[in-house]
Amino acid sequence: MIMQQPLLTVNQLTHLYAPGKGFRDVSFALYPGEVLGIVGESGSGKTTLLKALSARLAPQQGEVIYRGQDLYGISESDRRRLLRTEWGVVHQYPMDGLRPQVSAGGNIGERLMAIGERHYGQIRSKAGRWLQDVEIPLSRLDDLPGTFSGGMQQRLQIARNLVTHPQLVFMDEPTGGLDVSVQARLLDLVRGLVRDLNLALVIVTHDLGVARLLAHRLLVMQQGEVVESGLTDRVLDDPHHPYTQLLVSSVLS
């Protein structure tokens, strides 16, 4: 049997703005195709941790190893290249991850150009296919993202990130600002893409329903510390830590 190597190995990672603000001593391994959910209430450090994992915030201590390389040991330009090519980052507010002055097709096509595609016709037709894959009509290919609804913008941001078939995607509350019915469709879409593209995904959410639907494993954070981790069903159905028990019971009540 061939043992798979982890895609990402995180060792004792710490970044604290002040005591209890940020995160400390986080360790885990993420394997190809695996979805890790980071849950916890507002202010528990989820977004700060996601930034450090995704090459956007140098940690004060510890290391993030991606395919054998120390993420913060490589050059800034190599980290930026990773973010444009092998990785994707989906922000909570879609316009944070889109270029407002560039058409929908251009937003998707730009990522293809970052991995070396040069043929305009092929880039345009691939962008069009992705637009339709995320349920945006092809007729909107030349429109600016600012003319889209919040749900469409989020789907466009996902298309922009996934068109290059990244190995690893980070999502921060991707359904946060959306209506419940729009959320459900978006979650279905993400679940399908994760499965079809065999994506490894780290997703931050305060919504345990989202975590249940998408994540194989969970980290539960409280005031910057991981207080519990394990398989999603085990953590949510049989929470061991009092804080997890409180989170789960507050959803049920």
Ligand SMILES: Nc1ncnc2c1ncn2[C@@H]1O[C@H](COP(=O)(O)OP(=O)(O)OP(=O)(O)O)[C@@H](O)[C@H]1O
């Ligand atoms: N740049 C910063 N400088 C100082 N403190 C910060 C900074 N960014 C975040 N914090 C603080 O660190 C703590 C953790 O913030 P973080 O955004 O990571 O939490 P979160 O779990 O993602 O919360 P939310 O769900 O509300 O986004 C908070 O107390 C926040 O006020």
